[in-house]
């Protein structure tokens with residue numbers, strides 16, 4: 646069975662970005678390293694167009710599946726590198742399972758995290774909390790949720806970055 650997880654970094658006051666176009670360059674080097682390790686292990690990253698557009702170029706060694714409202718977006722597919730979709734979460738995860746993936750990384754932003762969390766398909770959250778404040782901005786989710794989490798692992802670096810792994814209690 647394929648495993649679907651969210652990977653996300655937030656500030657200590659609970660924001661993942663200041664706005665939709667805010668590049669995620671503000672996280673620690675430890676978080677960037679962990680992001681690369683975990684997403685390369687999965688080999689596939691699902692994200693929304695706003696998040697994809699904050700990247701200067703696709704990240705090496707991972708398939709990017711990008712949710713785009715553009716009807717014509719899939720004409721720009723680069724198979725195995727960047728593939729555009731409008732599939733429901735369930736259809737997309739099934740297709741990825743059929744392609745042989747055993748893990749899928751949900752890589753944001755807020756719209757995509759919320760859509761996948763509401764789908765009930767997410768099993769795990771890798772949450773990084775950085776010692777930083779934005780004061781206002783975008784949260785991980787933007788709709789009503791009532792989800793219980795089970796702590797799997799937690800550790801904090803010397804510079805105050807906390808890595809927590811939670812499983813979703815079904």
Ligand SMILES: NC(=O)c1ccc[n+]([C@@H]2O[C@H](COP(=O)([O-])OP(=O)(O)OC[C@H]3O[C@@H](n4cnc5c(N)ncnc54)[C@H](OP(=O)(O)O)[C@@H]3O)[C@@H](O)[C@H]2O)c1
Pocket residue numbers: 652653654655660661662663664665666667668669692693694695696697699712713714715730731732752753754755756757758760783
């Ligand atoms: N700190 C972190 O860990 C982290 C991680 C990822 C992203 N981010 C940040 O999050 C921000 C972006 O978040 P966001 O919520 O604005 O955008 P997003 O989730 O990256 O992307 C939203 C896009 O996806 C499209 N979309 C959503 N559902 C769709 C569907 N079912 N079919 C087709 N297209 C669909 C939306 O189309 P519509 O316009 O039609 O709705 C919109 O264009 C950026 O600042 C980024 O840096 C932070």
